[in-house]
Amino acid sequence: xxxxxxxxxxxxxxxxxxxxxxxxxxxxxxxxxxxxxxxxxxxxxxxxxxxxxxxxxxxxxxxxxxxxxxxxxxxxxxxxxxxxxxxxxxxxxxxxxxxxxxxxxxxxxxxxxxxxxxxxxxxxxxxxxxxxxxxxxxxxxxxxxxxxxxxxxxxxxxxxxxxxxxxxxxxxxxxxxxxxxxxxxxxxxxxxxxxxxxxxxxxxxxxxxxxxxxxxxxxxxxxxxxxxxxxxxxxxxxxxxxxxxxxxxxxxxxxxxxxxxxxxxxxxxxxxxxxxxxxxxxxxxxxxxxxxxxxxxxxxxxxxxxxxxxxxxxxxxxxxxx
Numbered sequence: 567x568x569x570x571x572x573x574x575x576x577x578x579x580x581x582x583x584x585x586x587x588x589x590x591x592x593x594x595x596x597x598x599x600x601x602x603x604x605x606x607x608x609x610x611x612x613x614x615x616x617x618x619x620x621x622x623x624x625x626x627x628x629x630x631x632x633x634x635x636x637x638x639x640x641x642x643x644x645x646x647x648x649x650x651x652x653x654x655x656x657x658x659x660x661x662x663x664x665x666x667x668x669x670x671x672x673x674x675x676x677x678x679x680x681x682x683x684x685x686x687x688x689x690x691x692x693x694x695x696x697x698x699x700x701x702x703x704x705x706x707x708x709x710x711x712x713x714x715x716x717x718x719x720x721x722x723x724x725x726x727x728x729x730x731x732x733x734x735x736x737x738x739x740x741x742x743x744x745x746x747x748x749x750x751x752x753x754x755x756x757x758x759x760x761x762x763x764x765x766x767x768x769x770x771x772x773x774x775x776x777x778x779x780x781x782x783x784x785x786x787x788x789x790x791x792x793x794x795x796x797x798x799x800x801x802x803x804x805x806x807x808x809x810x811x812x813x814x815x816x817x818x819x820x821x822x823x824x825x826x827x828x829x830x831x832x833x834x835x836x837x838x839x840x841x842x843x844x845x846x847x848x849x850x851x852x853x854x855x856x857x858x859x860x861x862x863x864x865x866x867x868x869x870x871x872x873x874x875x876x877x878x879x880x881x882x883x884x885x886x887x888x
Contacts, residue, residue, distance in 0.1 A: 581872050581876070583872065583876060588875045588876050588879045589875075589879065590641075590875050591641075591878055591879070592641050592642030592878075593641055593841060593878050593881075594642070595645075595840050596642050596644045596645050597643070597644075597645040597646075597647060597840035598643045598645070598646055598840055598841050598842075599646075599649060599841070599842045599843070600626065600631065600635075600646060600647065600648055600649065600842075601649055601650060601651070601842060601844050601845050602625065602626050602648055602649070602651065602653045602656035602659070602662075603623075603624065603625040603626065603650050603651040603652070603653070603655055603656045603845060604623055604625075604650065604651045604845050605623055605625065605650065605651045605652065605656075606652040606655065607652060607679075607681060607682070608652070608679050608715045608716060608717045609715070609716035609717075610714060610715050610716070611713075611714055611716075612714065612743065612745070612773060624845035624846065625656060625845065626656075626843070626845055626847070627847070628658040628661060628662060630847060630862075630864055631662065631843070632662075632665055633864065633870060634843055634862060634870060635665070635666060636669055637867060637870045637874065638841075638874065639669070639670075639671075640871065640874075641874050641878060643671075644671065644672050644673060645671070645672070645673040645674075645675070646666055646671050646673070646674050647675045647676075647677065647840070648662075648675070648676040649677045650677075652678065652679055652681075652682065653676055653677065654676075654682040654687055655682070660690060660694075663693075663694035663696070664694065666694075667694055667695070673697050673698075674695075674696045674697050674698075675696075675697060675698040675699075675700060676691065676696055676698075676699055676700070677699075677700040677701075677702065678699065678700070678701060678702070679701075679702050679715070679717075679723075680701050680702070680703060680723045680726050680727055681717060681719070681723050681726065682726075683699075683727075684726065684729070685729060685733070688729060688730065688733050688734050691734065691736070692733075692734065692736075695735070695736070696736055697736045697737060698737040698739065699737070699738045699739070700739055700769075701727070701730070701738065701741065702741050703723075703727070703740050703741070703742060704742050704743050705749070705753050706756050706757060706760060707753060707756075708720040708721075710753070711723070731764050737767065738766050738767065739766060739767030739768060739769060740757065740761055740767065740768050742754065742768065742770055743771045743772075743773050744770055744771065744772070744773065744787055744788040744791055745773060746773075746785065746786055746787045746788075751791060754791060758820065761818075761820070762818050765818070767820075767821070768820040768821065769820070769821040769822075769823050770788075770791075770792065770795075770820060770821070770822050770823065771823045772785060772788050772822075772823060772824050773785060773788065773825075774825055774853075792822055795813055795822075796811075798815075799813035799814055799815060800814050800815055800816060801814040802814070809823065809824040810823060810824070811824075841878065841881070843862075844859070846861075847861070847862050848861050848862060849862060849873055849874065849876075849877035850877075851877050851881040851883075852880070852883065855883070858877075858880040858883050859877075860873045860877040860880070861873070
């Protein structure tokens with residue numbers, strides 16, 4: 567009689583685990599986000615720490631991370647986003663960049679707070695042809711910058727920003743969160759004008775709600791300012807993922823990022839979003855829930871594959887599925 571295999575058996579088209587069949591599928595966005603470290607030289611008031619459980623110091627083990635990245639290609643991963651914490655504080659960054667290029671990952675995007683983008687680090691990123699930098703910058707006002715980030719050396723950040731514009735070979739875009747308080751419209755107008763002048767991409771981001779931080783709660787300023795810009799734009803293009811809009815102003819455009827989680831757009835998650843590898847070595851399919859996370863099992867490559875199958879099938883099980 568043919569033996570019937572049940573739990574934790576990798577099948578050709580999925581796995582059976584705990585009596586549930588999880589079909590194997592590729593991640594449609596093709597993107598995996600690596601939270602390299604919780605370490606950061608900022609202490610931002612609004613930080614949601616990539617959904618990490620806390621901000622205790624953790625850093626990803628390089629050899630384990632290599633195994634995860636290698637197997638991720640079997641699930642359609644072609645793009646890697648490096649984040650943290652501050653990814654430029656990851657001690658094995660060059661080794662990681664070298665490996666990612668060696669195995670044929672085609673696109674690398676690194677999100678940074680700008681403070682460590684000195685000439686040496688820009689040369690490192692250029693050496694491995696990092697495709698894009700996402701710069702976290704919420705204001706050009708030094709006092710407001712210091713208040714939000716608790717990082718006092720604004721002059722270094724501004725000088726590094728100039729250095730990136732002149733010397734980084736890839737694409738550069740700014741992420742700017744539109745807060746409820748502290749800011750007036752001139753703050754955002756100044757960032758828009760700065761990005762247009764320097765041909766930088768710009769994403770105006772709806773704040774994710776952070777407990778005990780009232781400037782992220784109501785989102786009145788975000789909605790008011792975005793509606794005002796929408797009326798001024800020469801053209802508005804909406805994405806079918808519901809969370810993204812593009813506002814065109816002559817030959818330049820900015821991107822508006824609405825929060826998938828806060829707006830409960832769970833149906834868009836599996837198609838457009840990405841799996842995170844957390845510093846706890848978990849695959850994290852949802853920022854708003856911890857019960858859908860999958861502990862990566864390194865006993866074998868097949869065990870890692872099982873974890874990917876389960877995590878990808880957990881995408882979209884967000885707030886709407888509570």
